[in-house]
Amino acid sequence: MSFGEGCHLHLIDGSAFIFRAYHALPPLTRKSDGxxxxxxxxFCNMLMKVVEESAGHDAPTHVAVVFDHKGKTFRDDIYDKYKANRPPAPEDLRPQFPLTRDATRxxxxxCxxxxxxxxxxxxxxxxxxGREAGGRVSIISSDKDLMQLIGGGVEMVDPMKNKRIDSEGVEEKFGVGPNRVVDVQALAGDSVDNVPGAPGIGIKTAALLINEYGDLESLLERAEEIKQPKRRQSLIENADLIRISKRLVELDQNMDLDFTLESLEMKAPxxxxxxxxxxxMELRTLSTRIANKLGLEAPAIPDAPAVSSAAPETKGFDPDTYEWVKDAAGLQTWIDKIYARGWVAVDTETTGLNxxxxxxxxxxxxxxxxxxxYIPLAHIADGGDDLFATEAVAEDQINLExxxxxxxxxxxxxxxxxxxxxxxxxxKIFARYGARVAPIDDTMLLSYALHGGLHNHGMDTLSERYLDHKPIPIKSLLGTGKSAITFDKVPVADAVKYAAEDADITLRLWQMFKPQLHEKQVTKVYEKxxxxxVPVLAEMEMHGIEVDRDALSRMSNTFAQKMAGLEAEIHEKAGRPFNVGSPKQLGEILFDDxxxxxxxxxxxxxxxxxxxxLEDLATEHEMPALVLDWRQLSKLKSTYTDALQDHINPDTGRVHTSYSIAGASTGRLASTDPNLQNIPVRSEEGRRIREAFIAPExxxxxxxxxxxxxxxxxADIAGIDALxxxxxxxxxxxxxxxxxMFDVPLEGMDPMIRRQAKAINFGVIYGxxxxxxxxxLRIPRKEAQGFIDRYFERFPGIHTYMDQTVEFAKEHGYVQTLFxxxxxxxxxxxxxxxAGxxxxxxxxxxxxxxxxxVIRRAMIRMPDAIQGLPAKMLLQVHDExxxxxxxxxxxxxxxxxxxxMENAADPAVKLSVPLVVDAGQGANWAEAH
Known part of the structure; x- marks a missing residue:
């Protein structure tokens, strides 16, 4: 079939498909050989989706799946630093490259x-x-570099979003039409591919300049005319690099190919x-799906992995095979096994979670x-239905000590x-019983280093996702609600199956995750x-911080009185009494009355x-602001001044928070039971709560x-010189x-203007x-948006950083810290x-x-640094x-x-700005901060 009018060519960006598939899905290995x-x-699923969804008017008559060839390209001869920043492909992806070519064929x-x-x-x-032959061309990709090709019968289709990109879409993305995309990219550069561009000029500024001067060469020739000194200087000083950048981003549309469009005719598999x-490949689900579609029987794929002398078969989960260790001799046998192996997965069962x-x-x-x-130590025998039966220790348990x-x-x-x-x-459990456990590995943290941001890292999630095994649910043993029992009341035979399974799952996850650290290049993250x-936080949590119960009680009373005063004021504004704590009644007052x-x-x-x-309404009416104040006091009272009293440990007289290392995807620690990181510090009442955290005599x-x-x-990451x-x-x-921003002198500055700049500085970080x-700021939206627009005009590098970060995330499925x-x-x-x-x-x-x-690195070094000094680290609250x-x-x-703290980044990362640490001291936390 000759290619011409009426033909439709699909060009599939195979290289992009591979990386999308790799980063979007959890690791999977062929059972027979790993x-x-x-x-x-x-990749196969994506190809299948493209084929299945191409029907009717969009059905391709010709298809090609196009890949990057390994090795250098002509661009490396133009600029030897091209793509120099790109890390090598992950170890577990490399053997899959040739397999994707096999899949295409x-x-x-x-191919x-x-x-x-x-x-x-x-x-x-x-x-x-394809365009010159009079046919339609659809490029199946989301790669922005291909947008320069759009127009005249060529479109792009983003397969992930099922979205078509035409000339208008290109203009929306780059601020220029497809014929000027290369000029904009040459100016803006690309940190992912190490295309230098013009420092300080991002996509938006580049588009403005190209639209004003017509094209890149005209802009460079007339650079002296540009009024903004930094832009002018950047263009003049980097003209040669900008021209090189254009050669790097401009695609070669005139290659000598040893095949014709006709040879790309679509054929049934x-x-x-x-x-x-x-x-x-042992892809059972896809085999069955395609076989059904073709009206054939799916090929038989063995369920059990093949056994070889090099890789013995992994046993399946069988709770009936787990051992109940009943005496010292049985325990010694396990200790001997552990010393012979050099490692052991260990788990404790306790009467609760604190x-x-x-x-x-x-x-x-x-x-x-x-x-x-499972080694039962303190299970209680079933007393039957006799309410007056005394609790007795269950049989066949070793003495705990x-x-x-x-x-x-x-x-x-x-x-x-x-x-x-x-x-x-x-x-911490073992430490309370006199055993300092070391060295350790933690499957939750291994998963966190490997998969941060993809899912939570609890054992049930990891087992189901990576081992394809659903663990025995704890509720099946303990029950729920008021009738729930503690683990010591679970019959030992049932406890063996549940508890030993936890250790079994943990070991299997460790064996799967530990080798992947190197493959995914996160070994240093996990190890450093x-x-x-873990031991640093455990020590902090066990030490705890002293809290003044009487001070909390007094604050609770004060907050209750203030809330009553606010309620009276709110009722007066409303014109009638109502329950301020009822969202339904509040809504009727605000919007009906x-x-x-x-x-x-x-x-x-x-x-x-x-x-x-309520915050929006507070700019127009007093009552919503009063309700917000009332809600804040109510939360402070219930969450802190009341609840903190219940968290005081009866044995230590202290509050012992617990830090979640793997709670936030960014690496920030989360504090729970109680949460000491969310105590408000902007309000006077919030600051007062910190007065209850005190130092001993x-x-x-x-x-x-x-x-x-x-x-x-x-300032460092985005390269903002002024900052x-x-x-x-x-x-x-x-x-x-x-x-x-506001062209006002530093001396005698209005505090309100500084406050606005502070809000923008911190707000920009959070988008x-x-x-x-x-x-x-409780100002009109138009005025606020004007502040933000002006901010980006004065600091264009921030917008460039944002655009490049989003593009990197879209292409790779992740972003990275400096570490x-x-x-x-x-x-x-x-x-x-x-989407936003x-x-x-x-x-x-x-x-x-x-x-x-940075603060993690500081905390890890702290125990050795303060050893010998009369000091203990008690809390971490974000940057404090x-x-x-x-x-x-x-x-x-x-x-x-x-x-x-000030040198915590060294030597791994050399920041271009100094870190500064403020210090304070006092009899309580409020005085110290």
Missing amino acids: LPIGAVSG AFNLA IEVEGFEADDIIATLARQ VADDLLGFLAD EMLVDLVGISLCVEAGEAC DALTMLRPMLEDPAIVKIGQNMKYDA LERPL LELPGGKKGKTGAYSTGADI GKVLVSLDYSQIELRIL KDAFRQGHDIHAMTASE ISGFGLARN GRKIHTPGIAEKGPR FGKRAAINAPIQGTAAD LIFEVDQNAVDDVVGVVRHI
Whole structure:
């Protein structure tokens, strides 16, 4: 079939498909030999989707799947640093590259790659040929570099979003038509491919310049005319690099190809070839799906993995095979197994979740997949139906102290790796019983380093996702609600199956995840930022912080009185009494009685009265602001001044928060039971709560806090010279920003103007919108948006950083901190109302994540630094560390801690701005901060 009018050519960007499939899906290996096939599976599904959805008017008559050829291209001769920043392909992806070519041929599609050229050049040449022959061309890709080809019968289709991109879409993306995309890209550069461009000029500025001067060459010739000095200087000084950049981004549309468009004619797959390939890959689901579609029987794929001398068969999960260790002889057998192996997965069962109060009930161990045991220590015998029966110890249990005496040397032996899921919990339990567990590995943290941002890292999630096994649910043993029992009341025979399975799952996850650290290039993240933090946090949590119960009680009474006063004021504004705590009644008052604008009813028929709605209304009416104040007091009272009293440990007299290492994808720690990180500090009442956190007699609390660390990191990552200079010279950054934005002198600056600049500085880090800034400052939205627009005009590098970060996230499925932490960004592809959230999260993650990594590094070094000083690290609250210190040692401690914190990034990362730490001290936390 000759190619011409009426023909439709699909050009599939195979290289992009591979990376999309690899990053979007969890690791998958062929059961028979462990060959990685996750990307192959995803690639096949994507090819199948393209084929299935191409019907009717859009059905292709000709198809080619185009790949990058390994090795150098002509662009490396133009610029030797081209793509120099790109890390090598992950180890487990490399063997899958040739398999994706095999998959393409199995689908009976043309598989094309040309040495010395990129896939984009081949696509560009074929697109030109197809257009000139009078046919339609659809490029199946989301790669922005291909947008220069659109027009004249050539379109792009983003397969992930099922979205067509035409000339208007290109203009929306780049601010210029397809014929000027190359000019804009040459100016803006590309950090992913290491295309230099013009420093300080992003996509938006580049588009403005090209639209004003017509094309790149005219712009460079007339650069002296540009009024903005930084833009003018950048263009003049970097003209040669900009011209090189254009040659790098411009695609070659005139390659000599040794095949014709006619040879790309669409053909149906040969059933035996396709099903045979899928059977070889052991892709059962896809084999069945395609076989059904072809009206054939799916090929038989063995369920059990093949056995070889090199890789013995992994046992399946069988709870009936787990061992109940009943005596010292049985336990010694397991200890001998552990020493022979060199590692052990270990898990504890306790009477609850508060590791500072619960009792140890039993311990499970596993040294080989499928072989695990449970050592019951404190189970209670069933008393039957007799309400007056005394609790008796269940039979066939080892005395708890005897068992710990036997296990303690192994738990503390540096030659034995102890593997746990959330090992911090188990380490604290053992520590309370006199065993300091080390060294450790933690499957929760291994998953966090590998998969941060993709899913949670609880054991049930990991087991179902990566082992295809649903663990025994704890509710089946304990029950729920008021009738729930504690684990010591679970019959031992049932406890064995549940507890030993936990250890078995943990070992299997460890064996799967540990080798992947190197493959995914996150070994340093796990070894330097995750694992060493466990003992540091455990020590902090066990020490706790002293809290004044009487002070909390007095605050509760004060808050109750203030709430009553606010209620009276609110009722007066409303014109009648109502329950301020009832959203339904509040909505009726605001939107029916007072007839305020913006009332929207939900599914229940009640008006929405969330904080965002009240903040909007507060700019127009006094009552919503009063309700917000009342709500804040109510939350402070219930969440802190009342609840904190219940969290005071009866044995220590202290509050012992627990830190979640793997809670936030960015690396920030989360504080729970109680949460001490969300105590408001902006309001007077919030600050007062910190007064209840006190130092014992003869000691003081010392707070050391990073000053504006995220702004400093933004200045470094985005390369904002004005901000970097201000930080280096120790200027007031908010005043400097206000001066830049509003053209006001630094001396005698109106505090309100500085406050506005401060709100914008911090808001930009979190991708704040005009709506959000308007709420924060309680100013009209138009005025707030004007502030943001002016901010980006004065600091264009920030917008460039944002655009490049979003593009990187879309292409790779993750962003990175300066220390190499990968934060996956599945939300970047979201549509609708959440689309903006995904972009904001991707933009903020490298900044917040780098700040989190810095303080982690400081905390990990702290125990050695303060050893010998009369000081203990008690709390971490975002950018702040709190210590309990002898009164006569404050200066020594501050000097040591400040040095560690300010130099925490070294030597791994050399920041171009200094880190500065503020210190304070006092009898309570409020005085110290």
